Amino acid sequence: MVHLQPRGGPMLINLAGRASADKCTDCGARHIGLCDALSDDDLQLLANAAQRITLPPGQVFVEEGTPALHFYNINFGTVRLFKALPDGRRQITGFMGAGHFLGLKVSGPAAAPGHYVFSAEAIGEVRLCRFTRAGLLPKLTEFPALERKLLDVATHELIIAQDQMLLLGRKTAVERVASFLLAWADRMALFPAGIQEGKLTVELPMNRMDLADYLGVTIETISRALGQLKKSGLVALPHAHEVVLLAPRKLAALAGAES
Amino acid sequence: MVHLQPRGGPMLINLAGRASADKCTDCGARHIGLCDALSDDDLQLLANAAQRITLPPGQVFVEEGTPALHFYNINFGTVRLFKALPDGRRQITGFMGAGHFLGLKVSGPAAAPGHYVFSAEAIGEVRLCRFTRAGLLPKLTEFPALERKLLDVATHELIIAQDQMLLLGRKTAVERVASFLLAWADRMALFPAGIQEGKLTVELPMNRMDLADYLGVTIETISRALGQLKKSGLVALPHAHEVVLLAPRKLAALAGAES
């Protein structure tokens, strides 16, 4: 089960200019994630330390084991985070979208220079803001709201991570896929008030390989699990990257809604 | 594969008196974990909000889904954190020892009242300090060093969690056990300067069932994996709760030292 890691070319980054040029206030991610913790004025201060970057599909912009020089804040698109074993086996530890903050996890004490303990790669085109760690870390003391927000973010990620451990350690293939579809729909804010009955279309930016490496199975198993859900009338599959949840509550029951 | 959750009796907690009575400065965990972030004076302030508690083996003191009223700081012993599915399948998400802080992970915004998203149970006798969330949360603003420390703790836990995802999603049974033994030895600070060759004895406070539910396999698989490591001459097993690492580097190679 050796998965070759798809790689973009060398790290040729397209710098779209300093963030202060295009204003944060116009940013699509202005009112989600990290930036929402700051006033427009404080944000402006921070923006002076940021670079706007556009990445092509497949671009690896964080590589496990390399010195951790930057933080990133995603403004558009989706990235996959992953860890790999020497023989090529890969585990995707999460997908990050607009508003997500990235780069907290490095080896050694959090405030000291360290090395990334994961890799990050663009799925489709990605736009993001890049901050130097050296520039941003001192600002944490200056903006307590920012530090608090980071704690909230880290805490939330921990909760997700533990759900994922339950999934990887104890759920069957079909349960994993069902859980994922619901979690993804939830993340896209498609359940404004708890899981509703009634059909619901979910767009999946990632391919089957990503899904497989996120859920700890093979692409064939993903395909078969989706087929089984389709046969059971729980989902429809208009396209490979589009899933219609036909019976979200039944799906949730199948996914093993936690005790 | 239904694992009955071992349960202690009802929540009868033995209160050993307010923490301010016995001093924090005498605490076995004074210079590890959270408390190390504070001066003795600040710690004294905090101690006034704490209760010292002793728990018997098997005592469940945090239950998933119940209102999150407290934080805990472990002073002695080991606890298991876990999530469970309705049919009883259980995933242990971590083991916490002296110095570890507990209770950050609750549903909803981190600073608002929520519900625990995991359960916690004593393995053997446990002594800990209990703080009310209502009492401690405001103090975070008062002691920035404490908040920073919490961020460090959360970040470190995230790194561990991602390693565990790689383990659960992509490693074989033997690799899981080998990885665990090394990680546990490391955590017990038995590798002061990287993984050394030469034998090394590791004490395991948890039983096979805990190991199985942590590593996402069954107790039989744990037993066979340990047997295989023994047959290969990589470990010795003087007692069930004592493992001697005979060749740590070979073990690390087998565990899939990450790329």
Add this chain to the structure above:
DNA sequence: CGTGACATTGACTAGTATCAACCAAAGTGG
């Protein structure tokens, strides 16, 4: 010494991986 909890070992089974063929959609080039 008997009892019970925990651990190990063995025989068999089930779920998922592997290997391989096939299919559909999207480019590509004549």
Add this chain to the structure above:
DNA sequence: CCACTTTGGTTGATACTAGTCAATGTCACG
């Protein structure tokens, strides 16, 4: 514009790891 190729996805046959079920072993404790 249409055959050819490429890429990603699905489906089928078989293999293998780990799960299940059951017996046996070991240790602590009364």
